[in-house]
Each structure stands twice: as structure tokens, then as C-alpha cells.
Amino acid sequence: MPFIDSKITVKVSEEKKEKIKAELGKAAAIIGKPESFLMVGFEDDYCLYFAGNKLEKGAYVSVDVFGSVSSSAADKMTARICEIYEEELGIPGNNIYVEYRGTGDWGWNGRNF
Numbered sequence: 029m030p031f032i033d034s035k036i037t038v039k040v041s042e043e044k045k046e047k048i049k050a051e052l053g054k055a056a057a058i059i060g061k062p063e064s065f066l067m068v069g070f071e072d073d074y075c076l077y078f079a080g081n082k083l084e085k086g087a088y089v090s091v092d093v094f095g096s097v098s099s100s101a102a103d104k105m106t107a108r109i110c111e112i113y114e115e116e117l118g119i120p121g122n123n124i125y126v127e128y129r130g131t132g133d134w135g136w137n138g139r140n141f
Contacts, residue, residue, distance in 0.1 A: 029094040029134050029141065030061045032109075033069040036087045038117055040072040048116050055108045059101045061093060065136075078123060086123035087113050094141055096130035 032052050040048075048070075053063035076086045089109055091097070097105070105128075110121035134141050 029065045029136065030056055030059065031067045031069070031090075031092040032056075033071075033090045033092070034087055034113075035071045035074040035076065035089075036113075036117065036119070037074055037076050037083050037085055038072065038119070040070060040117065044116055045070055048112060051112045051116070052109070055105060055112070058105045058108060059091070059093060059097045083123055085117070085119045087117075087119050087125075089113075089124065089126045090129065091126065092129045092131070094131060094134035097128050102126075102128050 034048075049068045052068055053066055056063050056066050076083045076088060078086060091102075091105065091109075106126045109126050110124050113119045113124055114121060
């Protein structure tokens with residue numbers, strides 16, 4: 029039940045969104061989550077500042093999960109997310125923040141897990 033939400037400084041085409049979504053779907057296995065429950069969101073053309081400067085190419089990625097993510101899995105997932113965004117959008121890893129949030133309460137289809 030992960031939700032990967034991205035705030036991205038560049039405009040992202042529907043084709044690129046589909047490609048990134050597919051790659052994130054594969055990457056979800058790194059944190060032990062199935063693609064079949066993955067939800068992905070994009071906010072493109074987003075204004076981000078880092079170290080006092082406006083980023084031309086940057087991203088803030090939030091990974092919300094039911095349960096928790098181990099530090100080693102998060103480290104591998106961060107590496108993969110940075111690879112995907114650099115390959116697909118030209119955003120360098122040093123302009124990407126990735127946050128992980130776990131919860132014991134996650135609702136879907138009228139009930140909680």
C-alpha cells in the first residue's frame with residue numbers, strides 16, 4: 029500500500045509519467061510492497077527552492093507506506109528513485125529529496141488493513 033507522491037520542477041509529459049509510474053512500480057519491491065497496491069501522484073511544474081536558490085531541475089518525493097521501511101531498503105529505494113528521475117527527467121540526485129513515512133493505519137475500500 030505505498031503512495032509515492034512527487035513534486036517536480038519540470039513539466040512532465042503523460043508519456044513520461046507513465047514510464048516513471050512503471051519504473052516506480054518495479055521499484056516498490058525494494059521496500060517489500062506490491063505494485064498491485066501502489067498509488068503514484070505527480071505535481072509537475074512545481075516551484076522548489078534548495079539552499080536558498082530556485083531549482084531549475086529538482087524533485088521532492090514522498091513515499092508513504094503501511095507499516096515501516098528498513099533503513100537499508102530505504103537507502104536502496106532512494107538510489108533507485110534518483111536513478112529513475114535522472115534517467116527520465118534529467119534531474120540530478122543532489123537536487124532530489126526523498127522522505128519515507130510509515131503508518132499503522134491505512135484505509136482502502138471502506139475499511140482499514
